[in-house]
Amino acid sequence: MHNPFQLDGRTILVTGASSGIGKSTAVLLSQLGARVLLLARNQAKLEQTAALLEGSGHRIAVFDLAGLDEISSRLAELVDQTGPLHGLVHCAGVGSLMPLRMLTMAHLDAVMRVNFQAAVALTTAFCRKPMHQARASVVLVASVAGLLGVPARSAYSASKGAVIAFARSAALEMAKSGVRINCVAPAFVKTEMYADSLGALTPEQLERLIQTTQPMGLGDPVDVANAIAFLLADTGRWITGSVLAVDGGYTAQ
Amino acid sequence: MNPSEFYLKLDEMLELPAGTLQGNEVLEQLEGWDSVAVITFIAMADSEFGAMLPPKEIAACHSVSDLADLVARHVPAPTR
Numbered sequence: 001m002h003n004p005f006q007l008d009g010r011t012i013l014v015t016g017a018s019s020g021i022g023k024s025t026a027v028l029l030s031q032l033g034a035r036v037l038l039l040a041r042n043q044a045k046l047e048q049t050a051a052l053l054e055g056s057g058h059r060i061a062v063f064d065l066a067g068l069d070e071i072s073s074r075l076a077e078l079v080d081q082t083g084p085l086h087g088l089v090h091c092a093g094v095g096s097l098m099p100l101r102m103l104t105m106a107h108l109d110a111v112m113r114v115n116f117q118a119a120v121a122l123t124t125a126f127c128r129k130p131m132h133q134a135r136a137s138v139v140l141v142a143s144v145a146g147l148l149g150v151p152a153r154s155a156y157s158a159s160k161g162a163v164i165a166f167a168r169s170a171a172l173e174m175a176k177s178g179v180r181i182n183c184v185a186p187a188f189v190k191t192e193m194y195a196d197s198l199g200a201l202t203p204e205q206l207e208r209l210i211q212t213t214q215p216m217g218l219g220d221p222v223d224v225a226n227a228i229a230f231l232l233a234d235t236g237r238w239i240t241g242s243v244l245a246v247d248g249g250y251t252a253q
Numbered sequence: 254m255n256p257s258e259f260y261l262k263l264d265e266m267l268e269l270p271a272g273t274l275q276g277n278e279v280l281e282q283l284e285g286w287d288s289v290a291v292i293t294f295i296a297m298a299d300s301e302f303g304a305m306l307p308p309k310e311i312a313a314c315h316s317v318s319d320l321a322d323l324v325a326r327h328v329p330a331p332t333r
Contacts, residue, residue: 099289101266102296152292202308205288 016092020191024221171241187247216248
């Protein structure tokens with residue numbers, strides 16, 4: 001039976017694969033037939049994700065993306081072992097609530113480094129010819145906070161807005177070479193990062209917040225993983241420079 | 254933690270003249286005490302006093318002195 005989402009024979013790097021959307025994406029891509037390269041800081045957690053994958057040939061790479069200057073060489077080392085990649089998914093991200101009064105340049109730098117600068121470093125390294133296969137696809141996980149304003153989220157919003165703007169221009173630059181670059185923009189999804197970043201609210205306040213912002217309620221990581229798979233597979237072959245909101249109606253309001 | 258030191262930090266956070274808050278003020282009636290102020294307060298308690306505050310316990314506070322007591326309870330013990 002023809003399955004347009006099939007990823008058999010594709011090798012795809014997933015950052016932030018130890019938890020949340022990255023973990024869910026890695027599992028789904030393996031179920032669709034891909035060989036997945038899992039990247040994150042924590043080896044034990046990566047091994048937990050690896051144990052959930054279907055198929056074989058998967059690898060883990062323990063690396064802190066805050067080390068921006070090493071990203072290109074680490075990617076080259078990885079590709080030496082695996083061959084050129086068919087896809088890159090950047091899920092790794094940081095974000096806590098930080099009102100303007102408490103916003104320091106050190107906080108802004110930490111957020112921009114992993115959410116935006118690492119996305120740029122990964123994408124530019126991936127776009128070099130020996131790193132990717134023909135008709136490769138890059139998916140950067142942005143956020144609805146990159147499209148709309150959210151109180152106490154200015155640094156996070158700016159980092160995700162920067163990712164979206166970067167992806168659009170990079171997509172145009174790479175279109176002729178066949179590399180597609182897109183973003184997904186999730187709203188609140190049931191992940192550890194969501195729990196941490198909204199730690200300032202009681203469960204009742206959280207429920208009220210979700211009810212008013214997302215008509216379809218809290219998302220599950222696999223809802224975002226499905227959208228990422230769609231953009232990676234041939235189903236997304238005529239889509240580049242786009243932002244797919246996966247948000248239970250958040251941005252429709 | 255000295256309560257008067259805490260009240261001065263809270264004055265600063267809420268952009269009130271230094272020495273305004275005395276502890277008996279009711280949070281619900283305090284100008285500027287809104288959801289963003291609560292988040293700012295959590296970040297301030299962490300950065301100034303090293304206190305990680307559970308949101309449920311903040312929601313249970315009624316007065317400025319309750320906030321001071323809460324932070325005092327969550328200030329980590331000094332390490333030797």
